[in-house]
Amino acid sequence: MPVTSEIDVSETERPPEAATDALPINELFESLQGEGTLTGVPSVFIRTSGCNLRCWFCDSYHTSWEPTHAWLSIDEIIDQVTDFDATHVVLTGGEPLIHEQSIELIQQLSARGYHITVETNGTIVPPAETPIDLASVSPKLASSTPTADRPPAGGDAALGSWADKHEADRIDSNALATLFDRYNTQLKFVVTGESDVPEITELVSTLQRQTETPIESTDVLLMPEGQTRAALSETRRTVAELALEHGYRYTPRIHVDLWNDAPET
Numbered sequence: 001m002p003v004t005s006e007i008d009v010s011e012t013e014r015p016p017e018a019a020t021d022a023l024p025i026n027e028l029f030e031s032l033q034g035e036g037t038l039t040g041v042p043s044v045f046i047r048t049s050g051c052n053l054r055c056w057f058c059d060s061y062h063t064s065w066e067p068t069h070a071w072l073s074i075d076e077i078i079d080q081v082t083d084f085d086a087t088h089v090v091l092t093g094g095e096p097l098i099h100e101q102s103i104e105l106i107q108q109l110s111a112r113g114y115h116i117t118v119e120t121n122g123t124i125v126p127p128a129e130t131p132i133d134l135a136s137v138s139p140k141l142a143s144s145t146p147t148a149d150r151p152p153a154g155g156d157a158a159l160g161s162w163a164d165k166h167e168a169d170r171i172d173s174n175a176l177a178t179l180f181d182r183y184n185t186q187l188k189f190v191v192t193g194e195s196d197v198p199e200i201t202e203l204v205s206t207l208q209r210q211t212e213t214p215i216e217s218t219d220v221l222l223m224p225e226g227q228t229r230a231a232l233s234e235t236r237r238t239v240a241e242l243a244l245e246h247g248y249r250y251t252p253r254i255h256v257d258l259w260n261d262a263p264e265t
């Protein structure tokens, strides 16, 4: 059931009428996993609203810059998930781990046998026993920081004080190392061009010193920046060639190739 346009509120504070275990849900749909090591796997996507960062390029503008959502209880979410046939669930956002109710949702879905991927920016570590099958971690590079020259889709009026806050909070290497040690993890970088590579190499080296689990270059995925087919066609070849040159994996964004920027895909 589409929930995208049902309720439009400008913040993610829980209204008094919402259940205590409710989550702000921007959309809930079935699609093919479009990114990363599970690309092509039929999956139910649960997109929470609200984020602790503000990437200028965010392809889910209505979960970050202008959060839009309905409040659904965990039972309501699970009812909707079980209406689909997929065995894989992708919990995404926004930043799903800013909501403590996401943990209960993950536990309940896992107990029902679902394979759980969490798409996260890697700044928040969930409680130790949270049953995540794939931590799809996308650390945010300097090129993600919004500025007056690089404003979000809503223009620089939306920028407010986010340039400084985003820049200060986008990387927490302790959090990234803990996630990597605890979960089966892919590090999926959004790449805008060659100038992003030194920061990726440096961050991967830093994390290799911090983690107990060895980080292989094949755990590192380069994903082209682009919300639309037209934008991706500008970046993907460069990013694929950078992956080849540096021994990292390349991941396409097949949902963008297939459905462009349509909601619920």
Ligand SMILES: C[S@@+](CC[C@H](N)C(=O)[O-])C[C@H]1O[C@@H](n2cnc3c(N)ncnc32)[C@H](O)[C@@H]1O
Pocket (backbone or CB within 6 Å): 051, 057, 058, 059, 060, 092, 093, 094, 095, 096, 119, 120, 121, 122, 136, 137, 138, 188, 190, 223, 224, 225, 226, 227
């Ligand atoms: C909308 S985010 C939600 C999860 C989490 N907040 C994060 O950033 O990882 C889902 C995925 O889309 C990626 N993404 C967002 N905007 C993008 C863009 N313009 N081009 C390529 N990937 C993008 C993110 O890096 C992340 O891997």
Ligand SMILES: Nc1nc2[nH]cc(C(=O)O)c2c(=O)[nH]1
Pocket (backbone or CB within 6 Å): 031, 032, 033, 034, 035, 045, 060, 090, 092, 093, 119, 255, 265
């Ligand atoms: N098909 C499809 N695959 C995806 N993989 C990660 C997504 C996300 O927004 O987190 C996403 C998405 O929005 N759609």
Ligand code: SF4
Pocket (backbone or CB within 6 Å): 051, 052, 053, 054, 055, 057, 058, 059, 060, 063, 064, 093, 094, 095, 121, 140
């Ligand atoms: S961290 Fe994720 S949801 Fe938040 S602004 Fe960046 S891409 Fe969007």
Ligand SMILES: [Mg+2]
Pocket (backbone or CB within 6 Å): 059, 060
């Ligand atoms: Mg997406």
